[in-house]
Amino acid sequence: MNRAALTLTSVTKRFGSGPCSTLALDRVTLDVVKGEFVSLIGPSGCGKTTILRIVGGLTDQTLGEVTIFGESPHQLQIRHEIGVAFQRSALEPSRTALKNVELTLEVTEPRNRDRSKAQELLVAFGLEDALHKYPHELSGGMQQRVNIAAALVHNPSVLLLDEPFGALDLLTRDMMAEWLGSVLLATPKTALFVTHSDESVFAYGQGSSRSAL
Template sequence: MSYQAQIHPSLAATALPAVECQGVTVRFTTERGTVTALENIDLTVPQGSFLSLLGPSGCGKSTLLRVVADLIAPTSGKIRVNGEAPEVARRNREIGFVFQDAALLPWRTALENVMLPLEVGGVRRSSNRDPRELLALVGLSGWEEAYPHELSGGMRQRVSIARALVSGPKLLLMDEPFGALDEITRDRLNEELLQVWESTGTTILFVTHSIYEAAFLGQEVLLLAARPGRVRELVDVNLPTPRRLPQRETAEFVELAGHLRRVLETC
């Protein structure tokens, strides 16, 4: 069965999907035998969509992101990113990645950390974004010259998001980027991330263990089951936009979260 995520309104006419998986399977061989991390994943993600990936530990959420990013090769099946092989998209710097750990270089300022991909790439492209504008976009105007040790955990993650966007990627992969933060900071960053998505139109695949975060952020939520990792269900999120935190207290949101929880209990 195939699953298709909703599209960002600004990119409704774009033909090529941002991500297309056909029968993607990933197996790892260890001393204890062969482990199937993903099995027969069929998925189509249109340009400009925001897709949350939710599921229990061991269901392959992070593995799927790494396959899309060309960090892991699938054992079988086909995958395309922006109509190309993942390797081509990676080399063309069409993919940005944000990890749970901000992984900033401690001897570089916030601005210098954001500029790092441009320095490593060595080529100025029309799609590159202005580092100062990106820091402003993620709410860090005035902090350009601050070093990582001078920033809170949430601020460091804002820097890492700006750094991932500086090359103008068409696709942003986020692997539990707010998982280690306190609840108040996490909520604030959820709202800010949606504003970044609305401003840039970048396709986002967002991995989380939080039901509420998945439902609040995603236009749709892809639920994965474990052992082996496989698609369990794709759930539409029909909440009004722009999204704001008080919506999580509405009957519609509570009903949605309850459905997601019930599905997870069967994964």
């Protein structure tokens, strides 16, 4: 039996057509087991973001197949089953940390008026004192914790992280890597973590690193 939760089979992505087109992905195959945390490591331009965008249902592959729990990324994306956090925080500058995380719930669970999960998660992430602060009042590391809280608060099946600590200094990045490791130990997620270097990623106790590119 194939236990894979997330499967890429010979996924190819070409941007444009003709002699000036770019072959961003060339037959990438990858199986991720449910609850597994996989790091994708590779230099800038090798196609990491393109993989995440395809898995996240934000763009289509040119050839090949992607399934997540037997469905297409697009189907999961419509049901808000995919949480995404990128290098540049997607926080709304005019909303406090709490209001930013609540925004995810407004979008994903519009009929549910109970937004208490947002505060619970931020407190669990050590951000009790930051609840009512605006993004510009927070450090880079705190902003990314809020960003990841916003990606996780609706309990998606799959978590996609695209160099979420890439803009942070080395020391903060290491601390954040440890912190993320503990978050994912407490709440295992089927997760893809993209980074351009191998620093920190090996710190994740339950993680595995793959070179798929």
